[in-house]
Amino acid sequence: MAELLDPRNDFLFKRIFGSEENRDVLLAFLNRTFAEAGKPPLTEIILLNPYTDKDTPRDKQSILDIRARTAEGELINVEMQLFNKYDTEKRTMFYWSKLYSGQLQEGQSYKLLKKCVTINILNYSFLPNDQYHSVFHLREERSGIPLIDDIELHFLEQPKLDDRAVPVEHGGLVNWLLFLKGTHKFNWEVLTMNEPVLKKAMTTLEFLSQDAEARRLYEDRQKFLHDEASMIEGALAEGEARGEARGVLQxxxxxxxxxxxxxxxxxxxxxxxxxxxxxxxxxIIALKKQG
Structure with missing residues (x-):
């Protein structure tokens, strides 16, 4: 049997969670995410950019996110980030603002704007806290009163999920994140015990891992993501070296x-x-004149 592919690869993640036939998988994952934030469960979602054959790694500029609309018209954006592209908070706000402002056509009233929720699943630590799930809203600093409920940002930081974490028997978001993190298959039965829809995600991953074309596209995307991460790290290292050299000269x-x-x-x-x-x-003469 072929080795399982990494579901954190954004191409593979969209295949598993962002296809029409797996809309129930996405719905179950979202409801576990929202339950931890104290929100009521969703009953239905509509995929706005479902996976198609056009979502291939050949388009190097593509962002393989998942966008959906709830029955109430709220918009949800889910993105898997395998490597740290830095400026995560600004990048998140930029894409949230595009999702929010993109709802209106010219001349339409601001009243038509619906809430937009961004969920970033990060394969790196980002925030200066120990919790793997952080949620942000727009609130007044001292009293905590909300200005508006239209903005909601979730960060799911997988490295903060303890490697010794065990599947939660009563179900929960941890089980989904353990699956994405690549927990060993002998844990799968426990993971699905109270997360039956998670079994469908696992079956999809197994199928794609054995499909030659899916593996080829996965490897193309994986190579691009590694190359992109290396270029970013290289640019940062070069910038730091220049800064240090400039500091020495100064x-x-x-x-x-x-x-x-x-x-x-x-x-x-x-x-x-x-x-x-x-x-x-x-x-020295110029310095003497200045003195």
Whole structure:
């Protein structure tokens, strides 16, 4: 039997959770996520961008998110992020704002705007807390009163889910996250004991793992994601190196100026100051004039 693919790959995640035939899988996952936030369960969702054959890794600029609408008209966006692209909070707000503002056509009333919920499943730690599920709303700082309920941001940070965490027998979001994190198959039976719909997600993962075309597309996407992450890390490392080098140069320049000023105050000859500080005689003359 073929080795199981990683369901955290955004291409594979959308195949499992964002296809019409697995709409019940997405609904069950959303309800477990919302239950932890104290929200009532959804009864129905409509996929706005269901998986199609066009959702392939060949389009390197594609964002393989999942967008859905509830029966009440609220919009939900779910995105799997395997690698840290940095500026997560700004990126989240940017895509939330596009989802929110995109509801209106020109000339329509703001009253038509519906609540938008963003759910980011992160394969890296992001927030300075220990909880794996964090929820944000727009609230007044001191009293906590809500300004408006239209914004809701969820961050599910998988690294904060203890590796020793065991399936929750009464069901819950932890079971879904353990599946996504790649818990061993011998845990699957316990995971599905009180999460029957999770079995369908597992079956889909097993099927895709044995499908040659799905594996090829998965590997294409995995390579792109790794390359993208490497380029980001490389750019950050280069920027840090330049910053450190700039800091060293600035420190040396400051030290040279301090030496020159002290020697000028002592009436030392400009040529000697230039030799001692490393500054040019022109620089020292200019410094003397400024003093």
């Amino acid at each position: 420190g040396e320049q400051k030290k040279a100026l301090e030496v020159a000023l002290k020697l000028l105050a002592l009436g030392v000859d400009i040529s000697i100051i230039a030799e001692a500080s490393g500054l040019s005689e022109a620089e």
